[in-house]
Amino acid sequence: xxxxxxQLDAAFRAAIRQxxxxxxxxxxxxxxxxxFGDYQSNAAMGLAKxxxxxxxxxxxxxxxxxxxxxxxxxxAIAGPGFINVRLDxxxxxxxxxxxxxxxxxxxxxxxxxxxxxxGPNVAKxxxxxxxxxxxxxxxIARVLEYHGDEVIRQNHIGDWGTQFGMLIAHxxxxxxxxxxxxxxxxxYRRAKKQFDEDESFQTKARSTVVRLQAGEKxxxxxxxRIVDESRRHFQPVYQQLNVELxxxxxxxxxxxxxYLADVVCELKEKKIxxxxxxxxxxxxxxxxxxxxxxxxxxxxxxxxxxxAAIRYRIRELKAQRIIYTHDSRQAQHFAQVFWTARQxxxxxxxxxxxxxxxxxxxxxxxxxxxxxxxxxxxxxxxxEADERALALVKEKRPDLSDxxxxxxxxxVGIGAVKYADLSKDRTSDYVFSWDKMLSFDGNTxxxxxxxxxxxxxxxxxxxxxxxxxxIDLSTPHELALAKHVxxxxxxxxxxxxxxxxxxxxxxxxxxxxxxxGFFENCPVxxxxxxxxxxxxxxxxxxxxxxxGGLDLLGIQHPxxx
Ligand code: ARG
Numbered sequence: 137x138x139x140x141x142x143q144l145d146a147a148f149r150a151a152i153r154q155x156x157x158x159x160x161x162x163x164x165x166x167x168x169x170x171x172f173g174d175y176q177s178n179a180a181m182g183l184a185k186x187x188x189x190x191x192x193x194x195x196x197x198x199x200x201x202x203x204x205x206x207x208x209x210x211x212a213i214a215g216p217g218f219i220n221v222r223l224d225x226x227x228x229x230x231x232x233x234x235x236x237x238x239x240x241x242x243x244x245x246x247x248x249x250x251x252x253x254x255g256p257n258v259a260k261x262x263x264x265x266x267x268x269x270x271x272x273x274x275x276i277a278r279v280l281e282y283h284g285d286e287v288i289r290q291n292h293i294g295d296w297g298t299q300f301g302m303l304i305a306h307x308x309x310x311x312x313x314x315x316x317x318x319x320x321x322x323x324y325r326r327a328k329k330q331f332d333e334d335e336s337f338q339t340k341a342r343s344t345v346v347r348l349q350a351g352e353k354x355x356x357x358x359x360x361r362i363v364d365e366s367r368r369h370f371q372p373v374y375q376q377l378n379v380e381l382x383x384x385x386x387x388x389x390x391x392x393x394x395y396l397a398d399v400v401c402e403l404k405e406k407k408i409x410x411x412x413x414x415x416x417x418x419x420x421x422x423x424x425x426x427x428x429x430x431x432x433x434x435x436x437x438x439x440x441x442x443x444a445a446i447r448y449r450i451r452e453l454k455a456q457r458i459i460y461t462h463d464s465r466q467a468q469h470f471a472q473v474f475w476t477a478r479q480x481x482x483x484x485x486x487x488x489x490x491x492x493x494x495x496x497x498x499x500x501x502x503x504x505x506x507x508x509x510x511x512x513x514x515x516x517x518x519x520e521a522d523e524r525a526l527a528l529v530k531e532k533r534p535d536l537s538d539x540x541x542x543x544x545x546x547x548v549g550i551g552a553v554k555y556a557d558l559s560k561d562r563t564s565d566y567v568f569s570w571d572k573m574l575s576f577d578g579n580t581x582x583x584x585x586x587x588x589x590x591x592x593x594x595x596x597x598x599x600x601x602x603x604x605x606x607i608d609l610s611t612p613h614e615l616a617l618a619k620h621v622x623x624x625x626x627x628x629x630x631x632x633x634x635x636x637x638x639x640x641x642x643x644x645x646x647x648x649x650x651x652x653g654f655f656e657n658c659p660v661x662x663x664x665x666x667x668x669x670x671x672x673x674x675x676x677x678x679x680x681x682x683x684g685g686l687d688l689l690g691i692q693h694p695x696x697x
Contacts, residue, residue: 137234139625141166141175143207144221148177151201156187156194166623173210173220174619180217191217228618229607235622235677247285250455251277252445254374254381255462257294258366258388259303261321262373262514264504265463268493271554271690272562273461274379275637276491278688283632288453291381292445295363295388298435301345302331304358317365321513363388369515376518377550378690392444396436399444400429408479418479420472427472439473446477450486457487459635464492464563491635494565496557504568518550524570525549528582533697540696547692548574548582555581558689559641579645581691584682587648589697591679598661598672605669613654617674620650621681628688637689644685651678 138146141164148162163178180195187194195217202211202219209224253273256262281287306327317323330337348355367383374381400416403409409418414432429440449455460470470490477483496504506512526545533541556573559580560566576582595601609615620643627643630636660671686693 137231137625139629140223140231140622141626141629144175144177144204147202147204147207148179148198148219151198151203152179152183154201155197156183166626167220170616172214172218173212173222175221175223177219177221180219184217195219223619225609225615228615228622229609231622232607232609232618232673232677233604247456248288248454249280249285249457249459250288250290250449250453251280251459251461252290252292253277253461254370254379255292255294256366256370258363259299259320259324260366261319262370263511264496264514264517265511267514267517267553268496268557268562269461269463270374270377270379270381271557272491272493272637273459274377274381275558275640275689276459276461276631276635277380278690279628279631279637279640282688283628285457285632288449288455289381289385290445290449291386291388292442293363293366293386293388295366296390296393296441298345300348300359300362301341301343302327302337303362304348304355305337305341305344306330307358307362312365316368317362320366320369363390373514373518376515377554378692380690387445389438389441392441392448395444395448396440399440399447400436403429403443403476403480406480408476418472418476420475423468423472427469427476439469442469442473443476446473446488447480447482450482455486457489459489459491461491461493461562461635464494466490467492489635491562493562497565497567499567499569501567518553520570521549521553522546523549524574525552528574529697536696544694544697547694548585548697551581551585551686551691554689554691555584555641558637559645561638562636579641581686582697584644584648584686585691585693586697587651588679588682588686588693589695591651591675591682592695594660594675595672595679601672601676602669603673603676605666605673607673608667608670611658613650613657614671614674617647617650617654617678620647621674621677624681624685640685640688644682647678647681647685651675 144164145162148164149159152158152160152162160179160183163182164175165178167173167176177198180191180198184191184194192213195213199211199213199219204211204221206224206227208221210220210222212220212222214220251273253276254266254270256266277287277289303324306323310323310326312318312323331341344355348359367386371383400409403418404416409416409429411417412426415428416430417426417428419426427439428437429443430436446458449458462470467490474483474488474490477488498504504512522545525548526541529536529541529545529548533544536544552573556568557566572578573580574582576586607618609618623643627640630639654674658671660668660675663671683693
């Protein structure tokens with residue numbers, strides 16, 4: 137089912153075409169003030185200029201050509217030439233009745249979209265820096281999928297580079313050689329220490345890289361072991377986070393090795409890359425430092441790999457849109473890589489989009505660190521979320537079994553961490569606060585989860601109801617709730633376009649708030665039929681919309697809390 141906005145857009149476009157013989161954007165938006173209506177078109181002012189007419193006159197002409205059928209109960213012109221539309225409650229009720237039988241895709245054309253997110257570095261513990269990329273990227277991937285796009289998740293892990301000489305040489309000499317590496321960070325630190333302190337080890341590390349790059353079996357085996365060990369650390373974190381990244385989504389830096397020489401060669405041939413001080417670089421307008429794609433010793437860099445990845449994603453994966461959710465500190469890197477790819481002609485008709493995010497801060501407004509000043513391991517952070525949530529649930533629900541409480545707590549704890557992140561505009565920094573994110577009041581995961589569970593409990597009390605009961609939207613609370621439920625698709629489209637999950641969070645928060653308004657003012661179970669069933673249907677679509685929205689954020693919604 138097309139969204140209300142899409143239906144109005146089509147009708148307004150047709151009216152403008154009929155009135156003036158031109159194709160113009162009706163510039164529709166949800167009304168800021170309910171007094172004037174539900175949706176507003178702001179097209180008349182611009183069109184008036186273009187046509188040399190008075191805005192009100194243009195608005196009048198659009199209005200008289202407008203055929204909204206039974207959609208609107210009122211169309212009015214206000215101010216300089218705004219056209220306000222009020223939706224008809226009976227029409228809304230019918231839309232609502234079809235909403236649950238209806239499923240995506242919303243997208244008029246299905247796109248192939250690559251989402252590049254998470255990308256931890258091998259042999260390093262994942263830290264909070266990877267948290268944002270992982271959960272924002274995952275939410276975007278889920279929204280795009282629901283939207284109807286074909287999503288290809290790509291986990292661009294850092295699994296290649298000169299540091300592997302050091303790591304492999306250290307592995308050979310360490311106790312971890314024939315067992316699992318318990319602490320990756322520690323393993324890395326020790327290898328680095330040995331490298332810094334021991335000259336003969338340095339020589340060994342350097343020759344090891346050369347053998348690795350030449351594809352020697354024993355070095356490759358050791359490298360693979362280190363990558364596998366790393367996966368043993370980050371895969372459970374994805375699981376705990378309820379993030380849809382699996383080994384098959386991994387296409388690490390090493391994957392692009394065979395393409396690097398050719399990428400440099402192509403860019404040189406096209407005169408995009410040039411020699412500079414012995415290195416091969418791309419000078420990108422407006423950037424002081426060029427993008428280096430090959431060092432003077434022949435080595436390739438992070439940017440070379442990203443260029444190979446773009447070319448591969450477009451040529452082989454046939455991506456039409458490529459999205460990168462990574463730290464805003466990588467802005468220059470992606471700007472230079474995108475420019476180079478476009479200049480090379482690889483990205484004809486392909487959208488390359490960088491969706492950056494700010495820093496996670498501690499309550500002291502400084503980058504989030506542990507009390508001792510160390511970076512916090514993601515695993516420890518998530519375990520703490522579980523523990524804190526469990527304490528909360530124990531307090532609230534002494535009546536439940538341990539097992540029930542555990543499962544609710546893991547939904548609440550991880551949900552709180554994810555929601556606190558997703559609910560802020562990703563471009564800004566945000567303060568990580570356990571107390572705020574775990575609060576049952578305000579725009580938090582527990583608040584939404586609780587709202588959802590509360591509706592579920594209504595059904596446990598209500599028993600049977602007629603799901604196909606006619607819906608009656610006669611009170612302002614019912615009407616407001618129904619209109620908001622019906623905006624879900626519009627919000628999905630907005631998130632799919634802007635890649636900002638906080639729009640969805642705000643929407644869900646408002647939904648829960650509108651539901652409260654309805655529930656406090658409109659008796660549900662105590663009402664007589666047919667009103668009782670009508671209101672239960674409203675409860676039902678609200679619960680489904682809340683659950684569906686939380687699903688898109690990768691947040692669980694327990695049946696009871
Ligand atoms: N491994 C990188 C890091 O930890 C992130 C990878 C981002 N993806 C990419 N295609 N460059 O910073």
